Amino acid sequence: MRKLTFFSLLIVLLLTACNEEAGAVQPEDTKEKETAVEEQIETEENVIVDEKEETEQAYTEMFPLTGEPTADKADHRALSVMVNNHTKARPQSGLSQADIVYEILAEGQITRFLALFHSEIPDTIGPVRSARPYYFKIADGFDALYTYHGASMAINQQVASSGIDYLDGAMYDNNGWLFERSSDRSAPHNSYLLTEGVEQAAATKGYDAEGAPEALPFTEKDSFAGTPVDDVQITYGSRTNVRFTYDSENEQFLRSSDGEPTIDRLNEERVAVENVWILETDHQIIDGAGRRVIDLTSGGNGYLLQKGQMKEVEWKNVDGRLLPYKDGSALAFTPGKTWVNIIPGNAAVETE
CATH class of the missing domain: 3.50.90.10 (YerB-like)
Incomplete structure (x- = not known):
C-alpha cells in the first residue's frame, strides 16, 4: 500500500512538471498541492527508513541458551x-x-x-x-x-x-x-x-519471573577441524542406547532412543539439535536402589558434535556450567539447540 502511495505522488509531480514546461500558469492552489505532495513523499520516505531501523534493532537481542x-x-x-x-x-x-x-x-x-x-x-x-x-x-x-x-x-x-x-x-x-x-x-x-x-x-512462592540466564558462547565459525561423522551411538550398559544421525541438509543431529526416532508427542516433530555435547565423568552407585553420585566438578574428556564433525575436547565446570575446552581455551556452541549426554567411563561411544 505504501509503494502505491509513493508512485501516485510521483506521477502527480511529473504531470506538474510537464505543465510548467508547457508554460502553463500555475494557480496558487496548485503550488500548495505541490508542496503538500513533496511533504507527503518526505514523510513516506522517513517512515520506510524508520521501519528499517526498527527491524534492524528488533533482531539485535539473542536468546541466551540458543544464540538465535x-x-x-x-x-x-x-x-x-x-x-x-x-x-x-x-x-x-x-x-x-x-x-x-x-x-x-x-x-x-x-x-x-x-x-x-x-x-x-x-x-x-x-x-x-x-x-x-x-x-x-x-x-x-x-x-x-x-x-x-x-x-x-x-x-x-x-x-x-x-x-x-x-x-x-x-x-x-x-x-x-x-x-x-x-x-x-x-x-x-x-x-x-x-x-x-x-x-x-x-x-x-515469591520467586522472580524475570532474570534471563547468562548467555552461553556461540559462533558460526568452526573452532578447529574434527572428524566427519554421520552417526554417533552412546550405549549405557545393556538397556539404553542413544543415537544421533546427522542431517546434512539442515545441519542438525537427529536423536533416536533404543532404535526408535525421538518424536515429540506434543507436535509430532523429530527431536533435532545443532550441538551434541558428550561428557565423561565419574559415576558412583550409593545404595541398593542404584542411585548415584555423579562428579560434575572435576572436568574430564568429552566430545563436541557440530556441523557433521566430532571433536575430542575437555570439559570444565565454570560457575556451575559444564563447558567445552580445547588446550585450555574455551570453545563455542553453534547457534541452535543442544543435547548433552553425561556418561560414565564404561559407556560406549561409537561412530560411523
Missing part, C-alpha cells in the same frame, strides 16, 4: 523440568522445544532428562519425574526454576536447602492448573506440567 536472534525481549527466567525417559513414558511432550536437554543416568541403566526452556515454552511438558541432586545442581548453574514431581524426604530436603527456586509436582498433584495426570498412562509415567500455571505458582 529474537524480536521479543528475552529477559525472563529459564524453566527446567525433570522429564521421564522410561519406555512407558515415551514419546515425551515438549522436548523438541527445549533449548538444552541434559541426559544422565538415574537408577540402573535408565536415563532421565533435565530439559531447559527459554526461547520456547510449550504448553505441556512431561511426563515429569522425581528430583536428583546432580540435576538440580545443573539447573542452578542457569538460575533456572527447577520443576520436578516428588522425591525421597532426604532429596526434598536437599532441594529445599540448596537455595534453588523449585516447584514440586507432589504439592500440586493433578490440580488441573499446574500439574495434570494423563488418563492414557499409569503413574508414575503420566504427570505433566501445564506451563500456563507456572507464573502463578512461582508468584505464590
